[in-house]
Amino acid sequence: MAFIEVSGISKSFTAATGTVRPVLRDVSLSVERGEFASIVGAMGSGKSTLLSILAGLTSADRGSVMVGGTTVRGVRSDAAFVFQNYSLLPWFTALENVRLAVEAAFPDLARQAQLAQARHALEQVGLGNALNRRPGQLSGGMRQRVAIARAFATNPEVLFLDEPFGALDALTRETVQQDLVRLCSSAERPVTTVMITNSVEEAILLSDWIVPMLPGPPATLGAPIAVQLARPRSVAQLAHEEDATHVRGHVIATLTAALGGRARRMPAKPDEDPVAPVALATEESR
Amino acid sequence: MKRVMHLMLPTVGLGLALLVWWGASLKVPDLPSPVRTWEESRIYIMEPFVKRGETDQGIALLAYYSLIRVAQGFLLGIVIGTPVGFLFGVSPLITRMFDPLMQVMRPISPLAWLPLGLVLFQKSEPAALFAIAVCSMWPTIINTMMGVRAIPQDYWNVAKVLRLSRTTTFLKVIVPATLPYMFTGYRLSLGIAWLVIVASEMLTGTPGVGGFLWQEYNSLIYAHILLAIITIGIIGFVLDRLMGLAEARLRAV
Numbered sequence: 369m370a371f372i373e374v375s376g377i378s379k380s381f382t383a384a385t386g387t388v389r390p391v392l393r394d395v396s397l398s399v400e401r402g403e404f405a406s407i408v409g410a411m412g413s414g415k416s417t418l419l420s421i422l423a424g425l426t427s428a429d430r431g432s433v434m435v436g437g438t439t440v441r442g443v444r445s446d447a448a449f450v451f452q453n454y455s456l457l458p459w460f461t462a463l464e465n466v467r468l469a470v471e472a473a474f475p476d477l478a479r480q481a482q483l484a485q486a487r488h489a490l491e492q493v494g495l496g497n498a499l500n501r502r503p504g505q506l507s508g509g510m511r512q513r514v515a516i517a518r519a520f521a522t523n524p525e526v527l528f529l530d531e532p533f534g535a536l537d538a539l540t541r542e543t544v545q546q547d548l549v550r551l552c553s554s555a556e557r558p559v560t561t562v563m564i565t566n567s568v569e570e571a572i573l574l575s576d577w578i579v580p581m582l583p584g585p586p587a588t589l590g591a592p593i594a595v596q597l598a599r600p601r602s603v604a605q606l607a608h609e610e611d612a613t614h615v616r617g618h619v620i621a622t623l624t625a626a627l628g629g630r631a632r633r634m635p636a637k638p639d640e641d642p643v644a645p646v647a648l649a650t651e652e653s654r
Numbered sequence: 655m656k657r658v659m660h661l662m663l664p665t666v667g668l669g670l671a672l673l674v675w676w677g678a679s680l681k682v683p684d685l686p687s688p689v690r691t692w693e694e695s696r697i698y699i700m701e702p703f704v705k706r707g708e709t710d711q712g713i714a715l716l717a718y719y720s721l722i723r724v725a726q727g728f729l730l731g732i733v734i735g736t737p738v739g740f741l742f743g744v745s746p747l748i749t750r751m752f753d754p755l756m757q758v759m760r761p762i763s764p765l766a767w768l769p770l771g772l773v774l775f776q777k778s779e780p781a782a783l784f785a786i787a788v789c790s791m792w793p794t795i796i797n798t799m800m801g802v803r804a805i806p807q808d809y810w811n812v813a814k815v816l817r818l819s820r821t822t823t824f825l826k827v828i829v830p831a832t833l834p835y836m837f838t839g840y841r842l843s844l845g846i847a848w849l850v851i852v853a854s855e856m857l858t859g860t861p862g863v864g865g866f867l868w869q870e871y872n873s874l875i876y877a878h879i880l881l882a883i884i885t886i887g888i889i890g891f892v893l894d895r896l897m898g899l900a901e902a903r904l905r906a907v
Contacts, residue, residue, distance in 0.1 A: 423815070425811065425814055425815070443814055443815055443817055445817060447815075448815075449811075449815040451808060451811065451812075453808075455808055455811070455812050456812075457809065457812065457826070457827065457830070459830040459831075460826075468816060468818070468822075468826060469816045471822075472816045472817050472818050472819075472822065473816075473817075
């Protein structure tokens with residue numbers, strides 16, 4: 369069994385008015401230990417809901433989520449999370465923000481040792497000279513580096529990334545992305561990562577697998593697309609590489625096919641399954 | 655130039671107010687003019703710490719008594735109001751249970767609470783504290799509650815994802831996030847406490863600015879009423895400014 373094993377989860381939200389809005393339907397996913405999987409889809413397609421369910425922040429209506437062989441009920445102690453923004457506490461310094469995570473994960477550790485571990489994590493992302501600055505005094509990229517340092521400071525086995533680079537400008541984005549790649553590969557134990565993003569480019573740069581999210585509602589997942597490109601990768605190199613172009617085309621085709629399928633389906637035949645032709649296309653190209 | 659205007663305009667406003675006061679004093683024979691008020695009050699202002707009798711004391715001493723009383727009542731009010739506000743903030747159930755009661759109790763005048771305090775405590779001093787505390791705690795409760803409710807979902811998520819304990823979440827997330835709101839509540843509460851002190855001193859006749867005001871009215875020394883009114887205004891203004899400064903410092907974080 370894969371390290372992360374999601375089978376048949378569905379989720380609906382009930383609005384205050386009483387209308388039920390289905391968000392996810394019959395979503396399954398497996399990620400092997402140490403792999404990096406990206407779920408790519410448009411904004412508002414249900415990606416965040418899916419990630420919240422994987423991380424144990426929300427529970428699914430149906431289906432099961434297993435991580436490391438145990439069913440997910442609540443946030444796991446070996447999991448870490450990086451959000452798009454506002455995930456640092458503005459009243460604490462960078463060091464205190466990271467130490468808080470270390471303290472929560474290792475409550476028996478002496479305060480000095482917690483501080484040392486937090487400092488080490490921040491040095492890993494090049495923030496050794498900004499330890500005592502508050503988030504308000506840091507640039508967006510630096511803030512996200514603090515968030516990444518905080519995630520790795522507890523030596524996690526699973527990493528959930530919710531659009532972690534979404535708020536950054538293009539130049540900052542790549543340097544922070546490379547920080548993440550470096551930390552993932554230099555971690556003491558293999559880190560299994562699930563990232564959600566709306567950037568195909570970002571997914572190709574970072575992932576072993578790309579899973580397209582096909583918009584609903586309710587949303588479903590397309591067949592995973594392997595990204596078998598040598599590492600280390602860089603944005604510049606990926607722009608020219610033929611394999612990267614192939615993957616990019618494949619992902620975009622899958623996503624647009626789903627959109628087209630939905631557009632065609634909605635007025636005419638509401639029962640037609642928009643997933644089928646897309647899944648077929650994925651099989652062919654493999 | 656801008657600086658000059660900055661000082662000039664309030665001075666002009668003050669001058670106009672004095673003019674209106676002076677004009678009114680010409681029409682109303684019992685109302686002392688600004689000059690007479692100054693002459694009759696001078697001894698209280700120039701010798702602010704001299705104690706001549708139970709209520710016949712320098713204005714600073716009188717203000718000191720009032721401030722001590724306000725501080726006690728205000729502290730009592732926020733010591734009760736802050737935790738209640740947190741409780742209301744985190745628990746919709748408790749809010750729904752007590753909200754109607756709170757809405758009914760909130761508009762009750764200090765003049766109405768004071769007699770109840772006298773019945774409960776039999777003495778004027780604790781009755782005054784009771785009235786101040788009861789009247790001044792509402793803004794603290796309401797603002798603390800709103801502050802907790804206004805905590806962005808992101809911060810709750812951080813607490814969840816880091817698996818912070820309840821105590822840690824409270825101390826390191828909820829309290830710091832709510833602090834600016836709490837201080838807005840404290841500032842409003844202090845303002846109310848200062849309003850209540852005058853009323854409660856007038857009713858109970860305890861020494862202080864309010865007690866002094868009422869006694870001088872009964873002794874027909876009207877200039878001293880104006881002295882007391884101006885003193886109350888200035889102290890209220892200074893208190894508000896001091897709390898405002900504390901609040902601004904917190905918001906800057």
